[in-house]
Amino acid sequence: MRASGSTAAFERLAQFHPEPGVDARFPIQGPSADRSFEQGKGSAKAVPTKISFGPFCLLPTQFLLQEGDKPVPLGSRALEILIALLERRGELVSKRDLMARVWPNVFVEPANLTVHMSALRRALRDGREGHRFIVNIPGRGYCFVAAIDVSGHEN
Template sequence: MRSISAFGRLEQFHPEPRLDAAHTVQGPLSTRPSVPQRVRSAGVAPVDVSFGPFRLLPTQLLLLEGDKPVCLGSRALEILIALLERQGELVSKQDLMTRVWPNVFVEPANLTVHMSALRRALRDGRDGHRFIVNIPGRGYCFVGKVDVLVHEN
């Protein structure tokens, strides 16, 4: 296993392709609009993304705090993955909505509700942890320190 400190984009991690609702395999995490089931693919290294006391296993759609799973819905998890992919960058509300609800019209309040659930699950702003900042009217930015662990095959 090797560790990569991620100060820029997390496109360094190449999660496994997944099977979407239409049963087509899609490419790297940053190009996917949604997160249903994922499938294993030979030759692709699994990845763990760590920040604060949390560890995200994007290919398994699993967020852990220590060794315990964090109860988080798929939409909030997809928001987290999108923010981690562009750690340190402003991600517009429209980009997040397009990513989390592809080809569906939703009110911005939907993003607000799921962002609130995500921040609550991460205890963002409490215990000295700050992971996500809001730029009012523009979007969100993941500001926490991130480490990417790539498991060698």
């Protein structure tokens, strides 16, 4: 359902904020947590052409996730969640931040995030075959915890 205006949408999203005094950007992993794969060159951001993790490869400029050379069937919302988590890998990304990123200026129920996160984790086989990519911090958000390899950049 669309909100009547962006202000109303953000007011409704505000009800999903983390507990007072909780820093939703608390780093969960070590020193690599502060490295974003968008590395600034002046005021422009450089976007990587390929981000690899486990058996997967994300091509952000093509909005495509591959396993080996085969495309992984994944909806645009789940891909957007993945990109948001990869941009802040090693950090807790709050549910509020993810919802604002994936559904900007639109009010959606938190269950929508849960549905798309489940689809993403299922596609990644997260928690199976020795793979752990995304960790859930109940009531607060999600964190991408796997090692990544970033290559190539486009402005």
